[in-house]
Amino acid sequence: MNLVSLPNNLGMLKALCYLKMKDSKITGIPKTYSEIERKSNEIGFTMPSDIYVGTLLKTLVSSKPKGHFLELGTGIGLSLSWMVDGMDAESKITSIDNDPKLVAIAKSYFEQDKRVKIIGMDGTEWIKNYSGKAFDLIFADAWPGKYSEIEETLDLIKPGGIYIIDDMSVQPNWPDGHQEIVDQLIGYLENRKDFNLTKMNWSTGIIIATKKC
Numbered sequence: 580m581n582l583v584s585l586p587n588n589l590g591m592l593k594a595l596c597y598l599k600m601k602d603s604k605i606t607g608i609p610k611t612y613s614e615i616e617r618k619s620n621e622i623g624f625t626m627p628s629d630i631y632v633g634t635l636l637k638t639l640v641s642s643k644p645k646g647h648f649l650e651l652g653t654g655i656g657l658s659l660s661w662m663v664d665g666m667d668a669e670s671k672i673t674s675i676d677n678d679p680k681l682v683a684i685a686k687s688y689f690e691q692d693k694r695v696k697i698i699g700m701d702g703t704e705w706i707k708n709y710s711g712k713a714f715d716l717i718f719a720d721a722w723p724g725k726y727s728e729i730e731e732t733l734d735l736i737k738p739g740g741i742y743i744i745d746d747m748s749v750q751p752n753w754p755d756g757h758q759e760i761v762d763q764l765i766g767y768l769e770n771r772k773d774f775n776l777t778k779m780n781w782s783t784g785i786i787i788a789t790k791k792c
């Protein structure tokens with residue numbers, strides 16, 4: 580071996596051996612998750628949140644003891660199961676969905692848990708009429724709170740609180756023209772001087788924004 584070229588060879592070896600962290604091993608899965616996932620497949624729910632955003636939500640929610648949380652877009656409760664699993668005994672979460680069938684299924688999984696309130700109504704109407712206290716974290720997973728009423732929704736976040744959205748990278752179910760709407764939302768968030776923002780090409784494309792104190 581030519582010793583002079585050793586550093587280059589080492590670099591090459593490192594590059595060849597370099598493997599990305601294995602993030603597919605998900606820990607701390609909520610007890611109800613597999614049943615909700617099974618139900619989601621059974622009814623053919625086409626818009627489930629993925630497991631990665633679930634684990635992220637649980638991690639973030641557990642950073643807010645006695646937290647006050649909001650989810651816009653319950654579905655049948657996949658992401659909700661993660662958030663609830665991350666909450667302490669004194670935290671509370673409200674989740675909104677306008678589909679009565681989905682709401683009925685979601686309620687069946689959380690009815691025993693007094694910390695959870697699932698409301699079946701239009702998100703826009705709910706946002707415009709809400710007059711309670713601000714939230715520590717909002718997961719906006721429906722049109723309202725994301726592509727409409729964004730300003731009102733960001734107003735509902737406490738200083739130090741978190742706004743999180745997924746599906747910001749191209750998804751197979753996006754209709755024509757959706758990329759433009761997504762780009763507008765990203766641009767809007769980038770220009771909000773009162774939030775710090777991180778965009779992640781991970782999961783389905785996540786944006787986390789925290790309200791400056």
Ligand SMILES: C[S@@+](CC[C@H](N)C(=O)[O-])C[C@H]1O[C@@H](n2cnc3c(N)ncnc32)[C@H](O)[C@@H]1O
Binds near residue numbers: 659675
């Ligand atoms: C992406 S899915 C939510 C997925 C859910 N977070 C999960 O973990 O599987 C979006 C949800 O928003 C609901 N939705 C759509 N338009 C809405 C509206 N205007 N108000 C409230 N919910 C709405 C849909 O019924 C659907 O369940």
